[in-house]
Amino acid sequence: MEDIRQEIDQDRRAFIRKVLGGTIAGSLLLVIPMPASAVLRVAEQIPGMQEETEVFTKKRFVFVVDITACIGCGSCCVADKAEYNVPDGNYRTWVERYIIDDHDDVYVDSPNGGLDGYIQPREGLPHPTRDTFFVPKLCNMCEKPSCTQVCPVGATYKTGDGFVLVDKTRCVGCSYCVQACPYSVRFINPETRTAEKCTWCYHRVRKGYLPACVSVCPTQARKFGDLNDTNSEVWKILHEPHVVSVLKPDMGNQPALHYVGLRREVV
Amino acid sequence: MHKESRSRYNAHLIKLIIALVVVGVGGYFAKQALSPDTMGQYGHYRGADIEDQKNIALKLGTNDSCFQCHQPIRTIHKDGVHKTVSCEVCHGSYGNHIGDNDEKIGTLPVKRGDEISQLCLRCHNKVIQARPREFIKMVGYPEHLEQMQVNPTHNCSQCHMVHDPLLWIRQAREMMRMPEGA
Amino acid sequence: MSVGVHHAEGVVSLANYVFPNDVHIHWSLMIVLYPYITGIVAGAFIVSSLYHVFGIRDLKPISRYSLIFALAFLCCATWPLLLHLGHPERAFSMFLTPNPTSAMAGFGYIYTAYLILLVHEILFIYRPTMVALWQQSKGIMRGIYAFLSFFNNNLSRESLELDHKIINFLAGIGIPMACVLHGYVGFIFGGIKANPLWATPLMPVIFLLSACVSGIAGIIFSYMLIKKFSGGTIDVACIRTSLKFLWGFFILDFVFEMLEVFTHYYMSTHHWHVLENLLWGPLYTTYWTLQVKVFSVIPFILLGILCLVKLKDRIILFFAPIVSLMILAQVLLMRWNVVIGGQLMSNSTRGQVFFTPEWAGREGIIAAIIVMTAPLVILFILSRIFPLWIHEEQPQET
Numbered sequence: 001m002e003d004i005r006q007e008i009d010q011d012r013r014a015f016i017r018k019v020l021g022g023t024i025a026g027s028l029l030l031v032i033p034m035p036a037s038a039v040l041r042v043a044e045q046i047p048g049m050q051e052e053t054e055v056f057t058k059k060r061f062v063f064v065v066d067i068t069a070c071i072g073c074g075s076c077c078v079a080d081k082a083e084y085n086v087p088d089g090n091y092r093t094w095v096e097r098y099i100i101d102d103h104d105d106v107y108v109d110s111p112n113g114g115l116d117g118y119i120q121p122r123e124g125l126p127h128p129t130r131d132t133f134f135v136p137k138l139c140n141m142c143e144k145p146s147c148t149q150v151c152p153v154g155a156t157y158k159t160g161d162g163f164v165l166v167d168k169t170r171c172v173g174c175s176y177c178v179q180a181c182p183y184s185v186r187f188i189n190p191e192t193r194t195a196e197k198c199t200w201c202y203h204r205v206r207k208g209y210l211p212a213c214v215s216v217c218p219t220q221a222r223k224f225g226d227l228n229d230t231n232s233e234v235w236k237i238l239h240e241p242h243v244v245s246v247l248k249p250d251m252g253n254q255p256a257l258h259y260v261g262l263r264r265e266v267v
Numbered sequence: 268m269h270k271e272s273r274s275r276y277n278a279h280l281i282k283l284i285i286a287l288v289v290v291g292v293g294g295y296f297a298k299q300a301l302s303p304d305t306m307g308q309y310g311h312y313r314g315a316d317i318e319d320q321k322n323i324a325l326k327l328g329t330n331d332s333c334f335q336c337h338q339p340i341r342t343i344h345k346d347g348v349h350k351t352v353s354c355e356v357c358h359g360s361y362g363n364h365i366g367d368n369d370e371k372i373g374t375l376p377v378k379r380g381d382e383i384s385q386l387c388l389r390c391h392n393k394v395i396q397a398r399p400r401e402f403i404k405m406v407g408y409p410e411h412l413e414q415m416q417v418n419p420t421h422n423c424s425q426c427h428m429v430h431d432p433l434l435w436i437r438q439a440r441e442m443m444r445m446p447e448g449a
Numbered sequence: 450m451s452v453g454v455h456h457a458e459g460v461v462s463l464a465n466y467v468f469p470n471d472v473h474i475h476w477s478l479m480i481v482l483y484p485y486i487t488g489i490v491a492g493a494f495i496v497s498s499l500y501h502v503f504g505i506r507d508l509k510p511i512s513r514y515s516l517i518f519a520l521a522f523l524c525c526a527t528w529p530l531l532l533h534l535g536h537p538e539r540a541f542s543m544f545l546t547p548n549p550t551s552a553m554a555g556f557g558y559i560y561t562a563y564l565i566l567l568v569h570e571i572l573f574i575y576r577p578t579m580v581a582l583w584q585q586s587k588g589i590m591r592g593i594y595a596f597l598s599f600f601n602n603n604l605s606r607e608s609l610e611l612d613h614k615i616i617n618f619l620a621g622i623g624i625p626m627a628c629v630l631h632g633y634v635g636f637i638f639g640g641i642k643a644n645p646l647w648a649t650p651l652m653p654v655i656f657l658l659s660a661c662v663s664g665i666a667g668i669i670f671s672y673m674l675i676k677k678f679s680g681g682t683i684d685v686a687c688i689r690t691s692l693k694f695l696w697g698f699f700i701l702d703f704v705f706e707m708l709e710v711f712t713h714y715y716m717s718t719h720h721w722h723v724l725e726n727l728l729w730g731p732l733y734t735t736y737w738t739l740q741v742k743v744f745s746v747i748p749f750i751l752l753g754i755l756c757l758v759k760l761k762d763r764i765i766l767f768f769a770p771i772v773s774l775m776i777l778a779q780v781l782l783m784r785w786n787v788v789i790g791g792q793l794m795s796n797s798t799r800g801q802v803f804f805t806p807e808w809a810g811r812e813g814i815i816a817a818i819i820v821m822t823a824p825l826v827i828l829f830i831l832s833r834i835f836p837l838w839i840h841e842e843q844p845q846e847t
Contacts, residue, residue, distance in 0.1 A: 042331040055309065055317055071398040073390040075356040082360040083326045091469045097397050108466035108799060117389035121396065124463060132397040137468075146643060152554035153542040157312035167316040170303070172542060173535015175475035176553050182643035184468040184796040188475060193535030203323035212327045216353035218390070219402045251642060267798050272601075276608035279576070279599030280615065283569070294544075302545045311548055 044208025045215065046226070052206070056160030059226040061256065063200060063211075064234050064244075065136050068261040069221035072097060072134035074117040076213035076222060081115060083201065083212040090187040091115075092198040093138040093213055098265060101127035106265045135266050136222060138213070139164065139185045139198035140247060140255030147177035147186060147197075156195065162256060163202050168194045182251045200224070328361035330354050340430055347431025348404075357386055357429075380422055384408075387423040467802055471795040474804045476788055478817045479529035484634045484656060485663070485784045486526045486824070491631035492664010493519035494567065494623060499694065501574075501620045507690035514837045515668050516571050521828035523564055528820050530556075532811045552637045563630050570619040572597060573612050575835055577604055593834065631660040638787060645720035646727065646791040651709045658702035659780045665695045666776035671828075673770045681838065685762045688769050696752040699776065703745050706783065719798070727794045731803050736786045744779035748772050 044050060052058065072095055080086065080093045095114030099107040099122055107125060111118075118134075145164050148156050155170040156177055171194035178186045178195060186197040201211035205224075209215065214224045225234035237260060238244060245262040246255045259266070275281075308314030333354040334341035344350060355361060359375040366372040378386055390398075393407040412419050417426065428434040439445075493515045499505040500512035531537040544561075547554035572579070580602045583594035601608075635656025638647040669691050676683045710728070713721050728736055751772050755765060793801050807813045 042329055042335065045329060055314075068399055069402050071390055071403045072395065075353060078356050079327055079353065082355065082362075085326075089469075089472075094469050096466075099397070105464065106799070107464055108797065110466070110469055113469040118395045118397070119388065119392065121394045122463075129396060133399075134397050146641075149550045150552065150641070151548055152551045152556075153539070154306070154311040154313075154546050154548045155542075157310055157316075159317060160309060165316065165320055167313050167319075169316070169319075170313055170539065170542060170546075171536065172539045174530075174533070174553065175535075176551070176637075178470075178475050179792070180641050180643055182796055184470045187470045187473065188535060199320070202320050204325055204327075206321045207325065209325065209329060215327070215329055216356050218349075218351045218353070220351070267796075272603040272605070274601040274603040276603050276605050277611055278603065279601035280611065282599050282601070287565075298545055301541075306546055311546070311550075 045210045046205060046208050046224075047229075049206070049208035057206070058228065059161060060228045061141075061162060061200065061205070062225065062227050062234050062238065063138070063141065063214075063257045064223040064225075064237050064260060065138075065257065066221045066223065066260040067133055067135055067263070067266075069219045070095070070134040070136055071219055071221070072114065072118045073218060074114040075216045075218060076136060077113055077115040079212040079216040080198075083204075084196075086196075087190050090189065090196070092185070092196070093136065096135045096137060097122070098131075098133050098135060098263070099125065099129050100131040100263075100265060101125060102130045103127045104130075131263070133263070135259075135262075136213075137183070137185070138257065139200065140183050140253065140257040141200060143254035143256065144252065146180040146182060146251075146253060147195075150176045150180040152176065159202075163200060163205075164197075165199055165202060166195050166197065168192055168196070171195050182248050182253060183255075324362070324367070326360045326362035327355050332361050332365075333358075343428065343434060344430045347428075348433055349429070349431055383424045383429060384422045387427075387429075465800040466797050467795040467800040468797045471797065472802055474789065474792050474802070476533070476792060477804070477812045478806050478814065479533040479812045479820070481781070481784045481788045482529040482817055482820055483526065483533075484631075484660075484788070485781055486522050486529065486820075487634050488631055488656065488660030488663045488780060488784075489667050490519045490523045490526060490563075490664070491627040491657070491660040492662065492666075493522070493668055494627040494664070495661050496665055496668050496691070496694075498620050498624050498627075501616065502624065505690060507686050510684040510687045510838065511668055511672050511691070513574060513835075513839060514672060515664075516567065516574065517831050517835050517837060518668060518671060518828060519664075520567055520571060521831055522824040523560075523567060524827050525820060525824045526560065528823065529817075532816060532820070552633070552640050555633060556637075559626075559630055559633060563626050566619055566623055566626060570616065570623060571835070572599070573616045573619065576612055577609065578836060580604055597834070628657055632657045634660075638791065641791075643796060644791045644794075645713075645723055646794070647787065649709055649713075651705060651712075652787075655702065655705050655709065655783075658698055658705060659783055661698040662695065662702050662776055663780035665691055665698060666773040666780075669695065670770050670773035670777065673766070673773075675837070683766060685765060688765060692752060692765070692769060692772070693756050695773070695776065696756045699749065699752060703749060706745075707741075723794055723798050727790060727801060731793045731801050732786055732790045735782055736790065740779060740782040740786055744775050744782060748775040748779065751775075 048059075049057070074095055076093055077091070077095060084092060086092055091113040093113075094110050095118075096108050096110045097114075097118055101107070103126075105127065107122060109122060114134075114136075141162060141164055143162075145158055148158050148164060151157075152174060153170055153172055155168075155172065156164065156166045158164050173188060173193045173195065175188055175195070178188060181197075186195055188194070189196045201209070201213075204211060204215075210224055211222075214222045223234055223237070225232040227235055227238065229235060230239075238258060243261050244258050246258055247262075248267065303313045303315070305314035305316075306312070309317070330344070330353060334344075337354075340354075344354075357378060363373050364371065364375050387406075388408055390403060391406045391408075393405040398405060409419055412421055415426070423429075426435065496508065496515040497512050497519070500508040531540060534540055543554060543557035547557060576598055579594050579598035583591060583598055583602065586594055632653040635653035638644075638656075639649060639652030641647045669688060673683055673688070675681075710724075713724055751768060754760075755768055755772065789804055793804060795801065806817075808815055810816065
């Protein structure tokens with residue numbers, strides 16, 4: 001029954017679209033400036049981005065990953081690969097599976113970076129599992145990035161609002177930044193032969209949309225928001241009592257990527 | 268023995284210094300001329316890259332992008348337990364479907380039969396212990412089929428409407444006037 | 450390049466986890482050769498300075514040769530880098546927009562400055578010779594020699610004294626510059642905090658000392674080889690003195706290399722277990738067996754005997770090239786173990802990869818052999834222009 005109604009709805013819609021598209025809309029298009037893509041007509045996901053017309057936004061973005069919510073579905077990895085056409089074997093983001101057994105041995109894996117999801121349990125582990133969880137990884141957007149420090153030509157840089165980006169028209173492909181990143185989020189794209197990494201979807205954020213991985217995460221394990229906005233979820237997480245930590249704090253890079261429920265085993 | 272030399276004793280040094288100065292000054296101007304225009308505008312990088320990065324086209328939309336046209340699915344999807352699941356993760360990216368001028372440029376593949384079950388198990392497979400239970404309903408497969416006493420060859424989508432997995436279950440319960448949870 | 454994730458037996462392989470982006474070895478053979486070549490340059494320059502600045506008279510026979518030798522290698526120092534870069538056509542950006550905070554950005558300027566210095570030191574040292582050859586030769590060579598003597602044939606005492614002052618000045622600033630050139634190459638690695646094998650303040654020191662060692666060894670070996678084939682006589686006093694310097698620098702080099710590992714072991718920070726897994730894992734053969742046991746301990750003992758025991762010339766002449774070659778191998782292995790070794794451990798601190806270089810390709814073994822042969826070809830060409838040995842210059846001031 002539902003299916004039938006659906007069919008009818010679809011037909012009716014297609015008919016209206018056809019008529020309108022041909023006549024009224026057609027002439028309107030000439031007068032009203034339309035956004036480049038239909039995507040842009042959808043309401044913005046990050047409030048207030050439309051007013052951000054300066055080179056740098058007035059926002060202080062942070063990324064929060066809630067380990068206690070990640071189900072390891074790999075949707076984020078699928079979305080990321082689709083958004084950026086990431087070459088196989090390289091990962092802008094990936095999901096790791098941690099298994100800690102009752103002897104406190106830690107086993108980590110990330111088959112194809114979690115892109116295919118986690119279908120199989122790990123086999124051959126000698127002791128019963130004590131704790132197991134997923135950890136999504138992405139660019140830490142450090143306050144003091146090692147990668148921009150070492151780039152010989154200024155091809156990778158930190159914007160005034162905290163995004164670390166790569167200018168692929170200037171990157172010489174020396175891989176120094178790949179060596180310098182303590183989190184191994186960078187790689188050399190074999191097609192462009194330039195360094196590449198997660199950008200927290202800078203192009204989406206500037207248009208008012210959440211990073212692709214955040215947008216598709218079914219359990220809100222990935223959160224993205226503005227710390228200058230005291231009503232935002234990320235502000236609440238970072239300012240209310242929570243188990244929040246960053247990766248490799250000893251490195252002194254001061255990541256803007258925070259983890260809720262981070263276990264000490266996670267590197 | 269080289270008394271016949273007509274050069275001054277330090278002529279070579281003077282020539283050399285002039286040459287080095289010329290090369291140095293030339294190099295300095297070449298550096299100014301060849302560096303990218305917006306280099307150093309905001310920091311030690313090409314300032315125009317900010318604009319370039321901003322203008323990269325989106326490949327993925329949001330669920331709302333899809334619902335602009337796919338209204339019937341929207342009605343089903345937005346109230347169901349799968350409301351947070353992204354259309355594009357299962358169906359493919361918006362950018363492969365709709366072009367810059369709002370026209371359809373390609374058909375996204377529709378998952379059928381076994382592919383659907385594979386997709387379901389990607390998240391719901393009970394054998395993966397690492398999933399926090401409060402966030403997702405876990406199902407043993409194919410034990411679930413046995414427990415529910417259905418044909419073991421059934422796909423998930425034969426009982427569960429993929430866009431709202433409990434929709435048909437709810438409707439069936441209503442028809443049979445069964446209480447919640449039976 | 451073929452990189453296999455380490456799959457040892459049993460639980461070890463189960464616990465082995467490498468970050469997905471860490472299975473690629475981005476710095477391979479070419480980045481092994483780059484510090485090797487610049488090291489030889491710096492070392493050879495220091496040999497020359499030992500005569501020109503520090504007045505070690507015994508080294509006079511090789512004082513000019515070592516400068517030409519340094520120049521030949523310096524000409525090729527950028528080759529491995531250009532072969533390695535993803536976009537060599539953009540390499541010029543290093544000059545245009547060097548990032549002041551990047552260790553690598555300085556290379557363009559330091560390299561160029563050093564090249565200019567070395568060329569001028571050579572030209573001033575050779576000027577009387579160039580002038581003499583200019584007067585003798587005809588055709589194209591006459592033009593070349595005239596150019597190389599700055600079109601100034603004035604060899605008056607006044608003029609030569611001026612040259613001497615300039616030579617002293619250039620050699621004087623040349624030593625710190627050679628140290629900067631190579632110490633700085635060490636810093637390129639030493640400044641990477643993400644890599645526990647590289648991140649040590651000792652790295653520039655070790656690189657510098659091994660540079661001196663490889664330069665001296667390269668000079669001894671090539672000097673003896675050239676003399677052997679061109680039928681000249683080898684100056685044994687010069688070889689003995691060179692061996693003494695080789696031993697001296699090698700003592701420092703080897704001790705610092707071992708101290709670095711020992712310090713890591715003694716401090717046993719969380720980095721040590723990563724390094725331990727590396728040094729006793731994928732790096733065991735190239736580090737412990739080859740670099741330390743075969744190519745460090747044996748030459749160390751041999752050099753000690755050659756320097757301390759009174760030996761016949763014949764024995765010195767037999768062992769000197771063998772020891773030099775072993776030292777050259779030691780330094781190459783050290784470069785390999787630092788550059789490649791550092792990348793064999795993942796930032797996950799939980800796993801290692803193995804690396805086998807490929808033969809073909811821009812960064813393959815064949816390309817590496819070509820890059821290492823090129824300086825020898827250039828040395829041959831330079832030797833046609835610059836007489837390598839002083840006694841070959843008949844018109845020396847009489």
